[in-house]
Every structure is written in structure tokens, then in C-alpha cells.
Amino acid sequence: MNDSRRDSNFGRRQSFSGSVNTGPPPLSVNVTIRDPRPIKDKAFQRTLIHNLVNFLIQSGFQYVITTKNLYQPTNKIFQDIFKFLYLKLEPGHEFQKKFEDEVPSLLTIM
Structure with missing residues (x-):
């Protein structure tokens, strides 16, 4: 019986994280995110507006x-x-361009 081979792995911690992906999906994957809010509900709209x-x-x-x-x-x-x-x-921001031209870039950097 060859005990040296068995002893070489004895006491080592085995990792299970090698194949588990816990991070965000890659950017190339198209993921549809569904908004769970009932935005078409009139009562919900009234509450948000209020x-x-x-x-x-x-x-x-x-x-x-x-x-x-x-x-x-x-x-x-x-x-x-x-x-x-x-x-x-952004308290120090000064709006300088036409609203329609400036807003898309502001939303992109948010």
C-alpha cells in the first residue's frame, strides 16, 4: 500500500469556487431587466407624483x-x-448646451 500518495492530499482544503460564477454577467450577454413596479397603475402613479x-x-x-x-x-x-x-x-454643474443636447451625456455619466 502506498501511503505517501494518500498523505499528500490529506489536510488540504478543496476549493469549490473554481467553477462557480458569482460576478455580474459578461457585457456581451443581453439580459432583460424587468421593472417590477406597477407603473401603469393609476394609484401607483398618484403616489409617486405626490x-x-x-x-x-x-x-x-x-x-x-x-x-x-x-x-x-x-x-x-x-x-x-x-x-x-x-x-x-452635482451642485457645481452649469448647464451650457441646449437641454436636448446635454442631457443624454449627463445620463450616460450617471
Whole structure:
């Protein structure tokens, strides 16, 4: 009986992590992420709009905003809210380009 071969592996920890992938999927894999929120539900929409109006008011939004404004916001209202929220994230940012030209690059770097 050859005990030296058996003893050479005795006491070694075996690793099981070699074949287990615990990280994010590779970028080449197309993964569809489904939003679990009921965004088409009118009650859910009312709640979110109410929360947004309260946040804007409490945070010092300088324009008059109501829940009615947010059900079908104008481009100006949307732009004012977006700029206000973005400045909360990047207080020193100065909007210099046309809104439609600048926003895609801002969203990309977020």
C-alpha cells in the first residue's frame, strides 16, 4: 500500500469556487431587466407624483408645482425638474448646451 500518495492530499482544503460564477454577467450577454413596479397603475402613479411634489417643495424647488402639473408635464416643467434634481447630485454643474443636447451625456455619466 502506498501511503505517501494518500498523505499528500490529506489536510488540504478543496476549493469549490473554481467553477462557480458569482460576478455580474459578461457585457456581451443581453439580459432583460424587468421593472417590477406597477407603473401603469393609476394609484401607483398618484403616489409617486405626490411623493415627487412633496420632495420638490421640501427641497426648495423655486417654481410652483402641483400634482396636476405632473400628470402631463410640459417640456419646460420637465426640464426645470430635471435640472433641479441634477443639481442636487452635482451642485457645481452649469448647464451650457441646449437641454436636448446635454442631457443624454449627463445620463450616460450617471
